[in-house]
Amino acid sequence: MAKSSTQKKKKKNKKGRSYFYRFSAWLHLWLGLISGIVVVIVSLTAAILVFEKEIKEVVESYQIIETPEEGKFLPPSVLSDLVKDEYGFPSVYSVLYRGPNKSAEVPYYADRTNYQVAYINPYTGEVLHNRYLNDDFWRFMLEGHYQFWLPRNIGKPVVAYSTLIFVITLLTGLVLWWPKRWTKSTKDASFKIKWNAKFKRLNYDLHNVFGFYTLLVALIFGLTGMVYGMKWFSDFAYWSASGGQTNERSRMVSDTLLTANSSKKDQDVLFQNLIDQGVDLKENSINIKYPRGTNGIWSISVNPSFVSRWQAQTIHYEQRSLKILKEEPKLSDANGGEQLMRVNYDLHVGSIGGIWTKIIAFFVCIICTSLPITGFIIWWKKNKKWKGLRFPLP
Known part of the structure; x- marks a missing residue:
């Protein structure tokens, strides 16, 4: 009962x-x-x-x-050329300066089946290591997180x-x-x-x-x-x-008929412009993304944080003329x-x-x-105790 x-x-x-x-x-x-x-x-x-x-x-x-006393970062073209010579990269994706006591990163992403990231001393140009992402533990974890290790x-x-x-x-x-x-x-x-x-x-x-x-x-x-x-x-x-x-995603391109305004390489001119503008290379992360093809563009990001990304300011430049195509607004000015x-x-x-x-x-x-x-x-x-689902x- x-x-x-x-x-x-x-x-x-x-x-x-x-x-x-x-x-x-x-x-x-x-x-x-x-x-x-x-x-x-x-x-x-x-x-x-x-x-x-x-x-x-x-x-x-x-x-x-180690950070040398009064050491200066080498220009991006020097770092990218040294990495290309060392590992036979036909191109590089970017040069990332990560601060005074960190090696610079130079990724190669042109071949999707063979992503690599080279590490180089930005002061001396000594090539330190090449990471093959296909065999990388962290890349394996990221693929599981993003796509469950499936295509x-x-x-x-x-x-x-x-x-x-x-x-x-x-x-x-x-x-x-x-x-x-x-x-x-x-x-x-x-x-x-x-x-x-x-x-x-x-x-x-x-x-x-x-x-x-x-x-x-x-x-x-x-x-x-x-x-x-x-x-x-x-x-x-x-x-x-x-x-x-709506979120506009139009692709910016460079005019392929233009000629360079300087005998220096584009990336070195842009890098020197940052220095002339008073950007402290030891207090900011500097990412210089290279153009993809003859009509690609340069993208320069300056980030005062070495931990997060949201504070980064990015400007996109045309190849050769180095004309500003777009300047991303400050966070406070963005919609x-x-x-x-x-x-x-x-x-x-x-x-x-x-x-x-x-x-x-x-x-x-x-x-x-x-x-x-x-x-x-x-x-x-x-x-x-269920016998069936x-x-x-x-």
């Missing part, structure tokens, strides 16, 4: 929940099961990638160099739409987390983990409580990731933030859509506020890795 009474009470309580709650629970369960393995891999690789730069500087000796045309949408599903499960999870009544016991259950509880309860708390505490940051990671994975979402985000403007696109990367990787936001990003990624696992265990424990509607 007691058992029958308890069962009736449980059924009554379940029916007392709104249809919105029950539908949210149904979505949360099945969408979580569908996207779970992708979310685990994407979150785990994200956690590994958070401190990629810091780990490289510790374990790779060629990342850090890009398949893996990119798989990750992008799994991320969209993850965002939906975060929102439905908030609905399920929200207590029906705010009492002391429901507050404790919602905000505190009972560490001395049995495994079933502890697992539930890890899913429920950690899921709530990481909700906002996890949503930011998910939404900023969707900007990279889905063009329609990127366009919508830009349109919404800019007040209805909302441009501001959103500019901070999107740093929001996504956690570098927006320096090392402290990266630490937060790391722990949130670890928790996001655990959520599909703890959620699956909750479902499995409840339904381990069914999708009952709420």
Whole structure:
């Protein structure tokens, strides 16, 4: 009799929940099961990638160099020519000056099947190392994060739409987390983990409580990731933030009939112009992107931060004439859509506020890795007696 009474009470309580709650629970369960393995891999690789730069500087000796007294950086043409001679690159993608005590990076991206990045001492021109990205651990992690180690045309949408599903499960999870009544016991259950509880309860708390505490940051990671994975979402985000403007992506080109105004190489003239304008090369990261083909353009970025990207100021120049084709506006002068696109990367990787936001990003990624696992265990424990997998509607 007691058992029958308890069962009736449980059924009554379940029916007392709104249809919105029950539908949210149904979505949360099945969408979580569908996207779970992708979310685990994407979150785990994200956690590994958070401190990629810091780990490289510790374990790779060629990342850090000695700064000579009153040393001056060599011009970009000298660095690129030395790298091309050393490794036989037919061209280079850019020359990146990373500050006074860091080696300069000279990537070769012309051959998509054989990406490489050379490291060179910007003071002496000594070529230090060549990284083959096809065999690189960090590149492997990035490919898992971005395309699930599948061909890009398949893996990119798989990750992008799994991320969209993850965002939906975060929102439905908030609905399920929200207590029906705010009492002391429901507050404790919602905000505190009972560490001395049995495994079933502890697992539930890890899913429920950690899921709530990481909700906002996890949503930011998910939404900023969707900007990279889905063009329609990127366009919508830009349109919404800019007040209805569209994101123009017209390709700038150089006039191939023009001749050079100087006997010096274009990149060296642009580099010297920065120095003449008072840009401190030791306080700023300088990235000089080379033109692609005879009608390509030069792009020069000056970034006062060595950690994040959102502060970078970029100017695009025509080849030979070195006429300014476009100067990217300062963040404060840009429209909302441009501001959103500019901070999107740093929001996504956690570098927006320096090392402290990266630490937060790391722990949130670890928790996001655990959520599909703890959620699956909750479902499995409840339904381990099932003989078949069914999708009952709420």
